[in-house]
Amino acid sequence: MVSVGGRIVVDRRVMGGKAVVRGTRISVDFILELLANGWSIDDIVREYPVLSKEDVLAALKYAAKVLRNEVIIRA
Numbered sequence: 001m002v003s004v005g006g007r008i009v010v011d012r013r014v015m016g017g018k019a020v021v022r023g024t025r026i027s028v029d030f031i032l033e034l035l036a037n038g039w040s041i042d043d044i045v046r047e048y049p050v051l052s053k054e055d056v057l058a059a060l061k062y063a064a065k066v067l068r069n070e071v072i073i074r075a
Helices: 026-035 041-047 054-069
Strands: 002-004 008-010 019-020
Touching: 008 054, 019 026, 019 054, 026 041, 026 054, 041 054
Parallel strands: none
Antiparallel strands: 002 008, 008 019
């Protein structure tokens, strides 16, 4: 298991190794999808009370970190 900032974990035994909020099966990509569909952080925390505002922000930070290291190769 890999912990990213304490709140986001990657464990091949949980959700096939997707990055999730620690102690849940709520993936970072699911949180990003909600935000992309117009949900606010307050909406997410209200609908998924196991999450905190800090968890949602950690998911955003994790996604930014992953994309920062993305390399685009042109064919």
